[in-house]
Every structure is written in structure tokens, then in C-alpha cells.
Amino acid sequence: MSGSIASYDQLVRQVEALKKENSHLRRELEDNSNHLSKLENETSDMKEVLKHLQGKLEQEARVMVSSGQTEVLDQLKALQMDITSLYNLKFAPEVAGAGRSAEDNPPPPAPHRDVSGDLGRATFRMLEELDRER
Numbered sequence: 001m002s003g004s005i006a007s008y009d010q011l012v013r014q015v016e017a018l019k020k021e022n023s024h025l026r027r028e029l030e031d032n033s034n035h036l037s038k039l040e041n042e043t044s045d046m047k048e049v050l051k052h053l054q055g056k057l058e059q060e061a062r063v064m065v066s067s068g069q070t071e072v073l074d075q076l077k078a079l080q081m082d083i084t085s086l087y088n089l090k091f092a093p094e095v096a097g098a099g100r101s102a103e104d105n106p107p108p109p110a111p112h113r114d115v116s117g118d119l120g121r122a123t124f125r126m127l128e129e130l131d132r133e134r
Contacts, residue, residue: 050087054080086127 057080064072 046087050083053083083127 057076061076064070064076
């Protein structure tokens with residue numbers, strides 16, 4: 001009889017331990033869910049900023065084409081591709097991990113580095129620095 005009491009007490013302790021673990025895992029899941037929502041919001045905000053910047057770049061490009069400044073236009077195109085590539089490299093894995101398919105995230109364009117290699121690297125360094133500050 002004492003063996004069954006000890007066995008029962010052992011089962012009660014195991015159940016309590018499992019309840020604590022379950023509670024801990026629920027809190028962790030909730031925290032992760034909140035963090036994921038925050039990342040999705042930040043990604044959405046970044047996409048809006050990029051769209052706005054792209055619109056400005058396109059407007060500048062039209063002005064430059066009309067005034068014959070094609071070399072600067074080439075630099076702007078390369079910079080835009082560098083920014084898009086960087087964005088896709090930094091955020092596509094996080095977004096894809098959030099349940100979106102790879103079809104929602106097109107592959108980054110091939111880098112164009114004939115004129116603006118230094119400009120692209122400088123942009124990359126600045127974005128990395130901003131990321132570290134965040």
C-alpha cells in the first residue's frame with residue numbers, strides 16, 4: 001500500500017511539474033507571438049518607407065532623363081537595386097519564417113556595381129549601423 005502512495009505522490013509531482021512547464025511554454029509562445037507581430041509591423045513600415053523612397057527616386061530619374069544626366073541616373077538605379085537587395089537579404093528570412101511563402105518575397109535583383117560599388121557599400125554600412133542602433 002505504501003508503494004502505491006509513493007507512486008501516487010510521484011505522479012502528483014510530475015503533473016505539477018508539467019503544469020509549470022506548460023505555463024512557462026504558454027508565456028514563451030505569447031511573447032514570441034508578440035515579438036513576431038512587432039517584427040511584421042516594422043517590416044510593413046520599412047516597406048512603406050522603401051516605396052516612398054522608390055517613388056522619389058523615380059521622380060528624380062524622370063527629371064534627370066529630361067535634363068540629360070544619365071550617369072547620375074545609372075548610379076541611382078544601382079543604389080535602388082542595392083537597397084532592394086539589402087532589404088531582401090535582411091528581412092526576407094524573418095518574413096518567410098512568419099508563415100509567408102517564398103512567392104511573396106521575390107528574389108533580390110542581380111547586383112549592378114559598375115558605377116556605384118562604393119555607394120552601395122556605403123549604403124550597406126549605414127544601414128548596418130542603423131540596425132545596430134535599433
